[in-house]
Amino acid sequence: MELSKDRVLQITGKVQHYAWGGFYYLPKLLNIPVKKGETYAEFWLGAHERGSSELKNGSENPVSLKDYVDTFPVQTLGEKAGRTFGHIPFLLKVMDVKDMLSIQVHPTRENAQIAFDAENKLGIDPASPKRNFKDNNHKPELMLALSEFWLLHGFKSPKALQTILRETPELHFLVPIFGSDNYKKLYKHVMELPQVQVDRHLKTLLERIISHFNAGKLSKDKEDYWAARAAMTYSQDGHIDRGIFSIYIFNLLHLQPGQAVYQDAGLPHAYLEGQNVEIMSNSDNVLRGGLTVKHVDVPELMKHVKFECTVPNIITGVASTEGRLVYPTPAPDFELSRLQIMKGKSDKLVSHSIEIFLVFSGSAEVEENNGKSFKRNKGEAWVSFDTAKSEVRAIEDTVIYQASIPGMD
Numbered sequence: 001m002e003l004s005k006d007r008v009l010q011i012t013g014k015v016q017h018y019a020w021g022g023f024y025y026l027p028k029l030l031n032i033p034v035k036k037g038e039t040y041a042e043f044w045l046g047a048h049e050r051g052s053s054e055l056k057n058g059s060e061n062p063v064s065l066k067d068y069v070d071t072f073p074v075q076t077l078g079e080k081a082g083r084t085f086g087h088i089p090f091l092l093k094v095m096d097v098k099d100m101l102s103i104q105v106h107p108t109r110e111n112a113q114i115a116f117d118a119e120n121k122l123g124i125d126p127a128s129p130k131r132n133f134k135d136n137n138h139k140p141e142l143m144l145a146l147s148e149f150w151l152l153h154g155f156k157s158p159k160a161l162q163t164i165l166r167e168t169p170e171l172h173f174l175v176p177i178f179g180s181d182n183y184k185k186l187y188k189h190v191m192e193l194p195q196v197q198v199d200r201h202l203k204t205l206l207e208r209i210i211s212h213f214n215a216g217k218l219s220k221d222k223e224d225y226w227a228a229r230a231a232m233t234y235s236q237d238g239h240i241d242r243g244i245f246s247i248y249i250f251n252l253l254h255l256q257p258g259q260a261v262y263q264d265a266g267l268p269h270a271y272l273e274g275q276n277v278e279i280m281s282n283s284d285n286v287l288r289g290g291l292t293v294k295h296v297d298v299p300e301l302m303k304h305v306k307f308e309c310t311v312p313n314i315i316t317g318v319a320s321t322e323g324r325l326v327y328p329t330p331a332p333d334f335e336l337s338r339l340q341i342m343k344g345k346s347d348k349l350v351s352h353s354i355e356i357f358l359v360f361s362g363s364a365e366v367e368e369n370n371g372k373s374f375k376r377n378k379g380e381a382w383v384s385f386d387t388a389k390s391e392v393r394a395i396e397d398t399v400i401y402q403a404s405i406p407g408m409d
Contacts (some may be wrong), residue, residue: 007388008368014051016042022096024317030379031220046091079352090334092403095280101271102292109138134284140331141263143281145255149274152250170205184307190245191298202240206231242259243290260315262329266306283331335406341394351384352408362398
């Protein structure tokens with residue numbers, strides 16, 4: 001593998017066909033044919049082990065972006081990011097959530113390292129479905145809604161949680177367990193409740209609400225709607241998924257296009273429906289808390305949950321330069337920006353470490369400082385390496401999402 005003289009290169013991404021994905025949104029964005037019965041859940045841009053982007057270098061054998069950066073870390077990442085991370089620390093995604101995703105919690109970087117080492121010492125196969133820690137990294141996430149988007153996001157306030165437990169007859173038994181604000185006791189109770197009791201409590205609830213759901217009488221802004229959907233999606237073998245309790249315990253958020261939320265370590269969350277752009281640390285560490293057929297390790301989960309009220313912080317972006325919105329977070333691994341360039345206008349860019357760009361709508365010509373240029377249409381992407389200078393000219397009104405590492409300039 002040779003180091004290219006070009007600092008700005010076209011790349012292709014990786015589509016993930018998870019069962020919860022939609023059928024048409026990503027194919028339309030990416031201008032790819034729809035395969036009947038195939039789901040299109042996520043489009044990845046980055047250097048993940050399970051789906052690295054590839055450099056379009058004109059040869060029949062595209063080069064993996066991960067391999068290229070691993071081979072030339074200083075030249076691609078720059079000295080600062082090379083020392084700090086040694087690899088591309090972020091993964092940029094577009095997600096189409098048709099069916100509900102599992103309730104998830106992510107570890108801190110420190111806890112991930114400890115737990116990853118411990119599982120290695122126990123000899124747990126990295127591919128085992130019972131393996132909790134796939135790597136030693138944390139996994140904070142920022143998601144930006146592209147459509148109306150529904151999700152669960154952290155624990156309700158004490159007042160809101162007390163109210164819904166009292167107003168839902170089948171959940172009255174949890175009122176004294178929660179008390180005034182005992183989040184840990186409440187969550188521990190529903191997660192450790194014997195399955196026979198889970199079935200008994202939730203069966204009565206579901207018998208009451210599913211008939212209303214089927215009759216179209218439940219609205220999405222009510223927890224009952226999502227509890228009914230979850231029961232029909234995840235309950236199996238005659239048992240009911242205990243994650244349904246969490247639908248009432250966590251905040252139910254309804255985001256509008258352009259609104260974003262950040263989800264740090266310890267914050268329980270679940271995507272319910274809609275499309276989004278997500279940027280996250282390059283990790284696979286997920287501890288599940290229900291709404292899934294996958295492994296749920298309750299003792300390990302409880303070690304990583306932050307048992308506190310979450311007041312949702314809706315991020316709408318900060319204007320940086322003309323046409324650019326930045327969505328800042330505390331994460332050192334990533335930063336997401338939205339660039340809007342009107343037809344005939346251009347934007348001059350200087351890369352500080354590695355940056356990835358995705359054309360979300362419109363089309364643009366990308367010209368490097370050496371005069372070489374290429375066109376990128378909707379759904380197409382490129383990478384810009386450290387110190388690269390380029391100019392992006394909009395052929396039509398164009399929206400571009402940019403993934404970068406903060407604090408590198």
